[in-house]
Amino acid sequence: MAEYLKWKDTLEIGDDANDAAHRLMLQLANTFMDKLAQGQSEKILHGILEHLIDISKEHFRAEEISLKKQLDHDSFAHHRSEHIRLIDEMRMLDNGFAASKLGVEDVLPFFKEWIFDHIEKLDMKTDGPNKSDT
């Protein structure tokens, strides 16, 4: 399978559950792009995105439980609103990719922003096992 998004050290938070969830999200994004490039049916592609949305929602929920204990009100509200935006965007992609005839080159930047930026800019600051002590 083509590895459009490659896991890298800068994504490693150091918390096993969160790292595993992030890796799974990245893997599903790769699977989606791979099947998209192969011209697989809309049904298969929708199924992958639904799975990605489900595991992302589950991960965000778990993450928010620990974030709530670590962050002040504003930072928590901001992080949570980013999770909501990410799910909304994924739903828009799910509803629109077929009609818009999107290809891998269109969705790759989206997934990069969606997965890499969020983890590196927000999760990284707060999710580490030792971060709650600081």
Ligand SMILES: [Fe+2]
């Ligand atoms: Fe997050």
Ligand SMILES: [Fe+2]
């Ligand atoms: Fe996360």
